Amino acid sequence: KNVYWSREWEMLGRKVGVTVDCTEVGRGRDVLRHQLTSVVEAMRNGWRQECEGRARTSLYHRQYLTLDLDLGDRHFLSDNNDLSVISWIIKARAELIDLNYKPWINDKNYLCSLCNLQEDETVFHFVARCPVIGNIRHYWLGKRVLNEIDFNCYLNGRDWRRLGNFLREAWKCRWDLVAEFNF
Known part of the structure; x- marks a missing residue:
């Protein structure tokens, strides 16, 4: 019927x-x-x-152009990763980490709160370049500074656990420094 x-x-x-x-x-x-x-x-x-x-x-998120959206076996949503790692990976891949760079807000200071490189505090800068968290990056990712190829490899599945743990620890460091020095 x-x-x-x-x-x-x-x-x-x-x-x-x-x-x-x-x-x-x-x-x-x-x-x-x-x-x-x-x-x-x-x-x-x-x-x-x-x-x-x-x-x-996307007008604001150019990083999407470099993401592999078909990760297959390298997918981070699995039982192999804890919820914290998954959360940080999503934030990094979608540019959802609460950094100064927010291009949809006009007349805002986008510069990194931590370093004096005079670069916008983008996910790329935070994950790959900021020297203040270079020691944390070296511990988790093996290098003090990542080039763009390494950055893209991590965002596309090189080692989810290492990237997630780096992001968690680097964010805690950033949070503490900003809170202490009122950047």
């Missing part, structure tokens, strides 16, 4: 180009289950493509 939920599924199916015929229940639930699963999968793929397109054309 043409009940509310069946009309909605058929309408969703038309939006994504999948035929949904709720009268197929008589032929077996597997047919309808397959149709509904196809709708969900098509919607998920469409949503992902839309998000990737928006990320790639």
